[in-house]
Amino acid sequence: MIRIKKAGRVTAAVLAAGAVTALAGAPAQAATAPDGTQWTADLSSVDSDDVNVTGAGGTLTLADAAWHRTARVFAGSEGSLTTAEHRLGSPVNRVSAELTADTPKGTSVDVDVRGRTGVHDWTEWTPAGTTLKSTVSEVQVRISLHTSTDGVRPSVRSVALSADSAPQVNALTAGTELTYKVYGTREGLPGGTTANGHVITSRDHFVALPSGKGLAPKGTGNYSVRVCRTDGSKCEYAPVWDVGPWNEQDDYWNPASVRTKFKDLPQGQPEAYAAYYNGYNGGKSGLGYKVQNPAGIDLADGVFWDGLGMSDNGNVNVTYLWTGSGPTGVVSTAGDPMNVRASASTTAAIKGLAANYAKVNIECYVEGDTVTGKFGTGNIWDRIGPGHYVSDTYLQTGSDQPVAPHC
Incomplete structure (x- = not known):
């Protein structure tokens, strides 16, 4: 929470519990310490991967305070700046932020951080001041600006960051990625813009989840899912490029200890499901809209029609791939998704698709048909899910050798 002074200007520090308190005096400017644990965000480093913000004069604000990403955003505007990666001199598990901002009524500013683990x-993106799920030595910061009124915009004058270590309460434990059955809907909206700045194309291949904690920056698949028909007959591996449906702070796949809101709901149950079927929150979403379906994931048209072969909205099994552990690779094609096969053969049954940029978990590898792909020619195939195989020549793994054991 930001405590706003009467004049609308606030110097705020994000504390360990996530609270923000007003500070008197001039904005703090953190000097870069020798070990890199103190630094200042470059608010002028706006590029094409950022969304509806401008950093002119070193002040970050909305480029267009009346810009609506898609038809589903009825009023107000939003934008975000994602900073370059910052390498630390020693491992930490918490990054706090001290910011100076002008926040008129109806506007807000969020600062989230994440740490590289591979x-x-x-x-996941985590509110500044709260502990990360893992100790890290490289971090990235996302500054998000929001307004509920067209034409009214917040502005951020400085963001001073500091990193340290705190008692680990949500440590990342090795294990199998989480999977839940949720209701999936077709997103559509070609020509619209996703929360990470991607312009939606016809038969596009991405998904939306109702929380920014798992939002991958444009052109990446840092957070990807495997979404399957409930009978397992067809699946697609796709990056998370949008936020929705119905909610923006419902990381329902997380346990109550770290779930942002709706902590009284069972893990794996979207707020929209509880609102639609049980009248939770008066039948409304966290944004105050009457929930018209129980959706927990939106599917771009290519995922809906081509990857899963769906003709109507319905239940799907979703695996949140970043919640697992082990070797990973990024699907790298000329642009179109690649076929996922039932075995290590170019003639094996097609089990679904893997979208370009999707980050997949590599369980093990086998030898199979020789394939020429983006990373050369070879006969190594990686198993990325139950009975799901792709040629290693299309996976960016950071190594010329297999990164997982033999199956």
Whole structure:
């Protein structure tokens, strides 16, 4: 929470519990310490991967305070800046932020952080000041600006960051990725813009989840899912590029100890499901809209029609791949999704699709048909799910050798 002074200007520090308190005096400017544990965000480093923000004059604000990403955003505007990765001199598990911002009524600013745990792997985005699920030595910061009124915008003048270690209460434990059955809906909206700045194309291949904790930056699949028909007959591996449906702070796959809101609901149950079937929250979403279906995931048209072969909204099994552990690889094609096969053969049955940029978990490898892909020619195939195989020549793993054991 940001305590706003009467004039609308606030100097705020994000504390360990996630609370924000007003500070008197001039904004704090953190000097870069030798070990990199103190630094200042570059608010002018806005590029094409950022969403509806401008950093002119070193002040971050909404580029267009009346810009609506899609038809589903009825009023107000939003935008975000994702900073470059910052390497720390020593491992930490918490990054706090002290910011100076102008926040008129109806506007807000959020600061989230994440830490790198592997070549392509990150912790979830976590509010600044709260402990990460893992100790890390490289972090990234996301500054999000929101307004509920067209034309009214917040502005951020400085963000001073500091990293340290705190008692680990939500440590990342090795294990199998989480899977839940949820109601899936077709997103559609070609020509619209997703929460990470991607412009939606016809028969696109991505998904939306109702929380920014698992939102992958544009052109990445740091957070990806495996979504399958409930009979397992067809699946698609796809990156999370949008936030929705119905909610923006419902990381329902997480346990209550770290779930942002709706902590009284069972793990794996979306708020929209409880609102639709049980009248939870008066039958409304966290944004105050009357919930019209129990959806916990939105599917881009290509995932809906081509990957899963769906003709109507319905239940799907969703695996949140970043919640697992072990070797990973990023699908790298010329643009179109690649076929996922039932065995290590180019003539084996097609079990679904793996979208470009999707980050997949590699369980093990086998030898099979020789394939020429983006990373050369070879006969190594990786098993990325139960009975799901793709050629290693299309996976960016950071190594020329298999990164998982033999099956």
